[in-house]
Amino acid sequence: MRVHKAVIAGAIALSLAACSPGSGSSDKTAAPTTVSTDVAKAGNVTLNLTDFWGAAEGEWIKQVITDFEKKYPNVKIVRKTEDWGQLNSTLNLQLQDAGGPDIATANNGWQSLGTLAKGGLVVNLDAYAKAYGWDKSVPTTIARQNQFTTDFKTMGSGSWFATPMARTSLIGLYYNADKLKALGIAPPTNLADLEADAAKAKAAGQIPFEYGSQDGSTTVLLGLQALLADKKKLNDYIYGDSTVKAADIGMTDAVTLTKKWADQGWFPPNFNGIDYQTAVANFVGGKGVFRWEYTGSLGLNTQQQGHFGYLQLPQQSGSGTVGVGAAPGAMVVSAKSKHPDVAAAFLNYMMSPEAGQAAVDRGLVPAMSPDVQVPPASLSLTGESAGAATLDKNDGYVPYFDWSSPTMLDTLGQNLQLLYAGKTTADKFTAAVDKDRDTFLAGQS
Template structure:
């Protein structure tokens, strides 16, 4: 996605968050007096955006309305704050991030994989902000994926270097009208049942899976990781993504998953031109009815509720065994503050407002389709019964119950998505790569990139 798990994904990744304090409902965002960047290392009060005119520079991902909806509401509540927003596709942001953060650092930026950015000193350490705003009192799982040990080598521990606009999660969307044509009255509960539905769709002349795999951010990484979670536990996958010593993606379970994906490819369950389809084209085709299922994230829930009212459904990837635990890519929609950002304190106040202001939390649900971040006792905005947004939020509760949240395999290193997963999966589609060789190649690239970082 570029999203999602992209690390959307790019969102490209859900501990359930229920509710938020109203600390920013009155006055400026945050509390206390504005803090200059010079005093940030020893903050005693939470920074605000003050009352004088300020323009926050931002670098956002094209095609996702949540960030701009939030910035518009922020300016509505605090008219002294204006925005200078630049947008690019996630693949472009991935390539540009080091240069942009070094040469012209924005105050707020949609982030790709962050390890190298931290190692190179390009992202601001947010520990002091976490202390004064109270982020360190939120459920630890919300922030875990954005923590890095000294040197930026190991994720999941250490200092906080990013925040999320919400907690996104991936799964399987489906077209209810097309599902009815093949007798699908409820989502599958096992992988075998899912396979049966795919075969029925193919036999009925319905495109079984709407997916993209073109460009530098291949979308077949979504169903592949879902299949990995069906065949094995999510823990080892997270260890690999977090660069834990000795971690490998080349496991027997992941080989089964990759072989299963290859079976889907050979059975013709994906579009013939899947390697030429980008994310926007996938969404357009799915909304137009050209695909029964689509592997994607809840950031599209609000969009699908508008574009396909009452016609879109959602379910978590089913496990191999009927009673098996569910897992999903689930991660914050990650944003960071440049280490040399001019308005870091104001940007931090915005991030706190996103998680705690009632209207901001409502926007996160209605526009982003995802759980807001924030304190465990924060109230959840109401959602309309029967919507796909209701389904994705319920699925998030299931993932929390099963402790099945995974980061996205595209986030293991800064280059692994564009330079390894994507070309390898494109070769698998073209019949130029085998499942076993694919995993071995990705693992070799991973080790080389980790050693060189």
């Protein structure tokens, strides 16, 4: 699940980023000067792929591989699956091995992708971005998640060192459709509606938001921030623009609103003692009317999907829809691959409408695939797909906030606990966020 992967990423950062990104580029990070998109003329090619996907995600990539091999019978893709934590902690070593993967899933951010790119372990994909039109077809807010300047001082601009795929993971609002119907409440269409609905649910004896903060869950805070912050400033902050401060990106307002909801009793009693897995089980089991969550993390079966809906609420300012989201993995091509052209063609196929439909067919959230056919009985997947399509159209993605520094996830979780206990204020919370990010940036330079 995305929330736990984010936690692991913070732990891995210290070991993986032994040399923090800094200045200095080399020929190893330059894009190839000549590329080919003609896979059929490449001859017989075998590519090794390493990823961490299991369950429905694993079935999705199997289907994508099968379809690609059918399209190009001269290509064979050999897939290996590893534990997510193991893969991310060893990928830098695997890519130094001539027998390592041609294609792999990396983690976005400085702690993984930035380190691999700076070390010259993955291919600079700029030439392929132009050849396949990624620089035009991929929403810029998603493209930025895969880019670094070649002096490795800046994340979020510069050259492509990875690609997304026709799948996404978002933070949004789930609702129990049966409870809304019983309460006579329509699904909210904006933040004001949501607060009014929460007040009605509380008055009726229901828990408005199922939530537990024991292990530092940040989904409520970051979900609200996306409704309140300026999209460009929020992206710039996370990507290291030191002139933008946390107070400029809705952090103080989001913290204040989160604390207000807690004080109004809109979270479960003793929510500080509820861990993440218990909160998920409680919501799926019928407790709570709403829940902020990562898409796919509720583990809904086919029958349950008809009883839970999903919303990507618009910004409070009415300026469009913004949401926290990223592809579930950054796809990289090894610098040691003997067939980078074919590997890049496979990355391109992973972004195709066909790959998006294959995702929906397995209950996964598509991206960059506006024409996918979603099973009408799946209320949750219908909402998730609509949310992703809206963010695609609005170019409305913002990355996970913990990408702003290797220790940001801990800073957010620790200060949330202090906030709920009345031991810090929204202003001090915001100051702590700035201190964490700015300390990291100072170390970069």
